[in-house]
Amino acid sequence: MSRTIIVSNRLPTKVNRTDEGLSFTPSEGGLATGLGSIYRAEGNLWVGWPGLVVGDEAERQQVTRQLRTDSMRPVFLTNDEIEGFYEGFSNGTLWPTFHYFSQYALYDEQMWETYVAVNQKFCDAVLAVTGPDDTIWVHDYQLLLLPQMLRKARPDSSIGFFLHIPFPSHEIIRALPWRAQLLEGMLGADLIGFHTFGYMRHFLSSVAQILGLPSQHGVVEVEHRTVLVDSFPMGIDYERYSTAASSPEAQDHVVHYREALRDSRVILSIDRLDYTKGIAQRLRAFELLLNRYPEWCGQVTLVMVVVPSRDQVEQYKALKEEIDELVGRINASHRTMSWTPIQYFYRSLPLHELAALYSLAEVALVTPIRDGMNLVAKEFVASKADLHGVLILSERAGTARELSDAILINPSDTSQLVEALHQALTMPENEQVSRMTNMQALVKKYTVYHWANLFMDRLAHSKDLQNAMATTTLDHEILEQMLQEYTAADKRLLLLDYDGTLAPFTDDPQRATPDDDLIQVLKELAADPHNRVVIISGRDRTALQNWLGHLPINFIAEHGVWLKKADSEWKLFQTMNNEWKAQIRPVLEQYVNRTTGSFIEEKEYSLVWHYRRADNQQGLERARELKSHLTFLAANNDLQVLDGNKVIEIKTSGINKGTAAARWIAGYHPDFIFTIGDDRTDEDTFRAMPPTAYSVKVGVMPRSLARFHVDDTVDVRRVLHAMAKVSVPAPAAETNE
Numbered sequence: 001m002s003r004t005i006i007v008s009n010r011l012p013t014k015v016n017r018t019d020e021g022l023s024f025t026p027s028e029g030g031l032a033t034g035l036g037s038i039y040r041a042e043g044n045l046w047v048g049w050p051g052l053v054v055g056d057e058a059e060r061q062q063v064t065r066q067l068r069t070d071s072m073r074p075v076f077l078t079n080d081e082i083e084g085f086y087e088g089f090s091n092g093t094l095w096p097t098f099h100y101f102s103q104y105a106l107y108d109e110q111m112w113e114t115y116v117a118v119n120q121k122f123c124d125a126v127l128a129v130t131g132p133d134d135t136i137w138v139h140d141y142q143l144l145l146l147p148q149m150l151r152k153a154r155p156d157s158s159i160g161f162f163l164h165i166p167f168p169s170h171e172i173i174r175a176l177p178w179r180a181q182l183l184e185g186m187l188g189a190d191l192i193g194f195h196t197f198g199y200m201r202h203f204l205s206s207v208a209q210i211l212g213l214p215s216q217h218g219v220v221e222v223e224h225r226t227v228l229v230d231s232f233p234m235g236i237d238y239e240r241y242s243t244a245a246s247s248p249e250a251q252d253h254v255v256h257y258r259e260a261l262r263d264s265r266v267i268l269s270i271d272r273l274d275y276t277k278g279i280a281q282r283l284r285a286f287e288l289l290l291n292r293y294p295e296w297c298g299q300v301t302l303v304m305v306v307v308p309s310r311d312q313v314e315q316y317k318a319l320k321e322e323i324d325e326l327v328g329r330i331n332a333s334h335r336t337m338s339w340t341p342i343q344y345f346y347r348s349l350p351l352h353e354l355a356a357l358y359s360l361a362e363v364a365l366v367t368p369i370r371d372g373m374n375l376v377a378k379e380f381v382a383s384k385a386d387l388h389g390v391l392i393l394s395e396r397a398g399t400a401r402e403l404s405d406a407i408l409i410n411p412s413d414t415s416q417l418v419e420a421l422h423q424a425l426t427m428p429e430n431e432q433v434s435r436m437t438n439m440q441a442l443v444k445k446y447t448v449y450h451w452a453n454l455f456m457d458r459l460a461h462s463k464d465l466q467n468a469m470a471t472t473t474l475d476h477e478i479l480e481q482m483l484q485e486y487t488a489a490d491k492r493l494l495l496l497d498y499d500g501t502l503a504p505f506t507d508d509p510q511r512a513t514p515d516d517d518l519i520q521v522l523k524e525l526a527a528d529p530h531n532r533v534v535i536i537s538g539r540d541r542t543a544l545q546n547w548l549g550h551l552p553i554n555f556i557a558e559h560g561v562w563l564k565k566a567d568s569e570w571k572l573f574q575t576m577n578n579e580w581k582a583q584i585r586p587v588l589e590q591y592v593n594r595t596t597g598s599f600i601e602e603k604e605y606s607l608v609w610h611y612r613r614a615d616n617q618q619g620l621e622r623a624r625e626l627k628s629h630l631t632f633l634a635a636n637n638d639l640q641v642l643d644g645n646k647v648i649e650i651k652t653s654g655i656n657k658g659t660a661a662a663r664w665i666a667g668y669h670p671d672f673i674f675t676i677g678d679d680r681t682d683e684d685t686f687r688a689m690p691p692t693a694y695s696v697k698v699g700v701m702p703r704s705l706a707r708f709h710v711d712d713t714v715d716v717r718r719v720l721h722a723m724a725k726v727s728v729p730a731p732a733a734e735t736n737e
């Protein structure tokens, strides 16, 4: 049975040492919730560190036993490993670099070595509990090398990777001494996911510039393997937050807070302590608001929750001091007997208290300097049952790409932040409701469950894509097998592409005339009464007629527009039907699901995907991807894909080599098919073939829908001659010669 294994640095349960022994606390994090239904399903597992150094063997066994009851497998780390791998390379090198704080990044070879060793430790732990058919989903920056390590051990496994933090510009990544190894590590996956299109673009650009691997429509070719790269904005468990906010427990807290705050209006700020979150900048903006708009003094309170995090690291200690100082100064200079400007909590709150704050706050101030996504913004939106409330959101949080109805600000622009606060506090109710309605619809639809399902679907798709494009060398053994089938067959169809297949390319296409050897071999093949030789080309019919028209062979010219049988005249190919819509529509729906704001229009002979209302960049990228996806699917369906103004239209009428080849198969009923070609238009032919056909791709890049490949036109001739040799010319043809 194929299982799914989730791997992340931390397990969704934290083990603590207490006076009574070990305690196990389930994590309330978004990832744990979103993946809960996956890792707890029959046979599935979550592999990770339990958050505590456990050296004692008996204790390790206890932890392992306990976690096993909830589908988890611990990876135990030593103090040195936590220092070098987690606090060191992960949080001291990668975290600052990926958040554009390169000035904080440590470049320490020892830490790197520990990072490699711990990734290997995770790899061993995963391999110990998985089989080759299992699907493995690796998470986040602590495990960038793991996909490649797993790939080496399990070349055919389905491996996904998701990065929860930003992927920065190539200019930042290139500063890392280990940049190539890190990118190669990630490329071990079959699917690499990011929160936004921008991160995905940065990654692809780094892969191109650092590793020299180009990409097309988010597909990177790595050693004959395709890796899909895509954006999957992570959502939240909407119900959980909307229910928590209106629960009696949360509402009790609301009453309690309201009493303490009297009539003061609440601006809310919630983060883990981190220099990426812009906490100090936010405090300065609040101070400036009170100075610039003194009418808010006594009227608004900033409720600020800072969750302790990484406080052993130097920058975090310094940040904590800075925040303490700022809060102290602002409170001291503005407070009155009945009003404290900032209510500051340096601790983690239970969910219901957090929900109470979301419910109570009129304004959420989410202004990170950099943030992969930021779930607090989405949780605030989900908590607003009455649709009142304003979200102020940094344009540098991944969420900003989706929540365009928030007041978007540049977190470095304190003055703009002050104006945004003033605007939020004075925003008319109807505007609040209208903005919140749009944001809620989005957060409700694109939940964390939607995110996880989408990722798993795409991972399966990436495997299908790889399998569909794998070819085998047409070696001596296969050739012998083919010749046996050829000899035994009664009605053989040979579909032969011309340029790049029968004839090598020339600088001037008009000079690619057939040589004597080619004419001879075609003649021999055509002379066998069991054979139908069809030249299937993009060339116009005149050239084909002039060069090969004197042979008793058949033609498909201009990619299927013109057809000619050996004994008759040129004819136009034409059909019109709508059966394809049932197949194409689900594909468009998939793109609607993945592209907020896009929609489908159905016309009599066409389907149209509109993306005018989608995020500009994402819309463009998805359009390119959809176009390529449809081109891939549409070929055998008599369709045409048109790239219009913010629309992609698919309509009946396209004719290609595949449709023309299919007509030959339907009319002739061959019991042996050989088809050979070198370019993208020949993929249409390959796609139209039954699985038993000998379809052969010519070229050094062997990825194709064909079953086999040969290197060049010399090989093509070798195969044709071998077939001609075992062909039996018709007696009449012999006497006529």
Ligand code: GDG
Residues within 6 Å of the ligand: 028, 029, 030, 164, 165, 234, 270, 271, 272, 305, 307, 347, 348, 349, 350, 351, 354, 371, 372, 373, 374, 375, 376, 379
């Ligand atoms: C990383 C990326 C990306 C906060 N305070 C309390 C509390 N929280 C919860 C929030 C929210 C979570 O913590 C914070 O999530 P974020 O997304 O805001 O940030 P990171 O922890 O840095 O997460 C980030 C995320 O991964 C997912 O991919 O969005 O960009 O940096 O869920 O509610 N929860 C409780 N008490 C608190 O005091 N119970």
